[in-house]
Amino acid sequence: MVSLRPMRSSWILHSKGPSYPTWSPGPQMLIRRHIRIAPQYLLDDYNPRYLMLTPKQIECKIVEAEKYLRNCTLCPHNCGVDRYVSTGYCALGAQRVPVSTISPHFGEESCITGLNGSGSIFFASCNLRCVFCQNYEISHVRDAGEMLTAEEVGQWMVKLQKMGQCHNINLVTPEHVVPIVVKAIAKAKDLGLRIPIVYNTSSFDSIESLKLMDGLVDIYLADFKLWSPDSAKRLLKSERYPEAARHALIEMTRQVGVLKFTGDGLAKQGVLIRHLIMPNYLDESRQIMKYIADEVDRDSYVNIMSQYFPSGYVGRKSARGSGLRYEELNRQVTDAEIADVMSAARKAGLWRFDRAELHAGYA
Numbered sequence: 001m002v003s004l005r006p007m008r009s010s011w012i013l014h015s016k017g018p019s020y021p022t023w024s025p026g027p028q029m030l031i032r033r034h035i036r037i038a039p040q041y042l043l044d045d046y047n048p049r050y051l052m053l054t055p056k057q058i059e060c061k062i063v064e065a066e067k068y069l070r071n072c073t074l075c076p077h078n079c080g081v082d083r084y085v086s087t088g089y090c091a092l093g094a095q096r097v098p099v100s101t102i103s104p105h106f107g108e109e110s111c112i113t114g115l116n117g118s119g120s121i122f123f124a125s126c127n128l129r130c131v132f133c134q135n136y137e138i139s140h141v142r143d144a145g146e147m148l149t150a151e152e153v154g155q156w157m158v159k160l161q162k163m164g165q166c167h168n169i170n171l172v173t174p175e176h177v178v179p180i181v182v183k184a185i186a187k188a189k190d191l192g193l194r195i196p197i198v199y200n201t202s203s204f205d206s207i208e209s210l211k212l213m214d215g216l217v218d219i220y221l222a223d224f225k226l227w228s229p230d231s232a233k234r235l236l237k238s239e240r241y242p243e244a245a246r247h248a249l250i251e252m253t254r255q256v257g258v259l260k261f262t263g264d265g266l267a268k269q270g271v272l273i274r275h276l277i278m279p280n281y282l283d284e285s286r287q288i289m290k291y292i293a294d295e296v297d298r299d300s301y302v303n304i305m306s307q308y309f310p311s312g313y314v315g316r317k318s319a320r321g322s323g324l325r326y327e328e329l330n331r332q333v334t335d336a337e338i339a340d341v342m343s344a345a346r347k348a349g350l351w352r353f354d355r356a357e358l359h360a361g362y363a
Contacts, residue, residue: 037261037265041260042260042263043260043262048195049269050193050216057215061215062182065179073206074176074179074208075127075206076205076241077127092125095149097153098145099145101145102159102160103119104120110265112170112221116166117164118167122135123173126176127175128202129236130225130237130312131235131237131326131329133311150184150187154184154186154193157184157193158192169188171197196268196269199217201221201223203223204240204245207251213255214255217255220270222273222274223275224275227283227287249271249273250295250296258299259301259352272301274305275288275304275341277338278308279328279333279334282341286340286341290344292348292350298351302345303354304354310331315329
């Protein structure tokens with residue numbers, strides 16, 4: 001059963017000025033992390049975008065969402081099925097969505113997590129099949145979660161705000177359940193939701209579904225995994241991914257701009273782009289950094305992630321012989337590989353990285 005984990009009430013905040021904490025296991029204290037927010041990215045105050053929508057505008061979005069369920073093109077698989085009658089790639093119908101976890105989450109970037117955590121709602125049955133997925137038992141399986149209606153999801157959003165005192169609502173892998181998300185946000189707004197919405201996506205979204213979310217989402221927490229169709233076909237099981245991700249990032253940035261913060265160091269609006277460095281795919285990383293700088297925005301806020309480790313189907317014995325599956329990924333990345341990608345990012349013109357110490361502390 002989905003349950004709300006109790007928040008950590010024993011943490012003590014030690015911060016000064018426009019800074020935000022990082023979490024440290026062990027001793028119950030916070031490590032101070034000081035950042036300087038460049039004035040153009042500093043917000044005096046922030047009201048979530050969905051609060052600005054009129055009831056009629058929200059009703060129009062719900063009607064549009066229903067149309068997509070009748071002919072589903074919510075993601076680049078373009079199944080075209082009537083989800084009230086049958087299912088497509090994600091194997092989901094129209095009325096309920098599988099939710100594996102609902103809880104305050106402390107594992108996102110510090111500007112998302114803050115002190116009280118990000119209110120995560122983790123949807124199962126992802127529309128990609130990444131062979132290295134660290135959550136493949138959940139993401140690849142439809143029955144990994146409890147089936148909830150849009151109304152129930154909306155009620156949980158408000159619980160995360162009230163009981164968990166979370167800084168935002170973090171919708172994890174929502175690409176294939178956008179109509180339910182639209183209805184859930186509408187319900188939550190009526191129930192008193194007043195915190196930002198984070199759309200935590202692989203970026204395997206259709207432009208149509210992203211436009212449906214325009215006005216409802218405050219922060220896009222977006223992956224850019226791989227550059228080439230051949231690599232995406234091998235590792236993500238869809239050669240359509242790179243093109244879809246490129247278009248998606250441009251649309252997300254058009255909607256909410258680059259990432260901006262309030263004075264407490266919490267992100268409130270914009271796009272945060274994540275890229276996970278993987279061994280033996282450095283050229284893909286370099287291409288991605290160049291694309292973000294040249295085509296998305298050089299002021300994009302980027303988290304270059306170095307914590308890859310073999311997971312999912314990587315390193316399993318091959319059914320066709322004595323070798324290992326996806327053997328080129330069967331190790332962690334090296335310091336030299338991390339430095340290579342960071343150098344490529346700087347060379348491309350990017351400068352706003354999640355690791356503030358890499359750019360004089362500015363966010």
